Amino acid sequence: MVLSEREWADLAVGAGWAARLPDPFAQAAALERTKQLEAAFLILEGEDREILLLRDIEEMSGEQTADLLGLTLTAMKSRLHRARMRLLAAMRRAEAVGPGKSLALSCLEVLQCLPHYADRSLSPEGKIAVERHVAECQACAHFGRRYAELLQALPVLGHGGGTGA
Ligand SMILES: [Zn+2]
Numbered sequence: 001m002v003l004s005e006r007e008w009a010d011l012a013v014g015a016g017w018a019a020r021l022p023d024p025f026a027q028a029a030a031l032e033r034t035k036q037l038e039a040a041f042l043i044l045e046g047e048d049r050e051i052l053l054l055r056d057i058e059e060m061s062g063e064q065t066a067d068l069l070g071l072t073l074t075a076m077k078s079r080l081h082r083a084r085m086r087l088l089a090a091m092r093r094a095e096a097v098g099p100g101k102s103l104a105l106s107c108l109e110v111l112q113c114l115p116h117y118a119d120r121s122l123s124p125e126g127k128i129a130v131e132r133h134v135a136e137c138q139a140c141a142h143f144g145r146r147y148a149e150l151l152q153a154l155p156v157l158g159h160g161g162g163t164g165a
Contacts, residue, residue, distance in 0.1 A: 034106075035106075036091045038109075044083070046142060048086050049111070050069070050143070050146060051069065053114070054068060057111055069150075105129045105130065110133050110134065110140045111140075113126060113130050114147050117144075
């Protein structure tokens with residue numbers, strides 16, 4: 001099965017990654033898909049999470065993503081495609097598993113908070129919630145470290161100062 005860019009965009013909107021939908025039925029469907037996505041993210045390899053975060057959640061350009069991961073644009077695109085396919089496959093398998101309910105934030109929410117955590121724009125409550133989650137979730141702890149390394153590797157996105165925000 002091959003998903004078109006359009007179909008992928010619909011899925012991203014449905015999952016709440018892109019613009020929020022006003023329709024309550026669409027929101028209920030989106031919530032359901034978000035739960036599936038959360039569970040699927042737990043199953044994915046770090047490499048897949050990484051590229052999906054950069055390209056689909058942070059919405060970096062293809063060139064930026066390729067640079068950050070040290071790949072050619074073509075290699076980045078094919079890795080992204082494989083990661084999306086594995087995410088979809090994992091979503092199907094994850095329906096049986098279900099996301100962890102004990103944590104205040106879901107893994108997907110933590111992934112979405114990471115950029116804000118990195119640039120310190122997260123509220124104090126959000127920061128605590130992310131840290132609490134990462135303290136208990138090995139997958140997110142590993143991913144968070146890898147993400148921090150990636151940010152440091154790209155000076156323009158680094159937060160050591162000098163960007164003049
Ligand atoms: Zn997690």
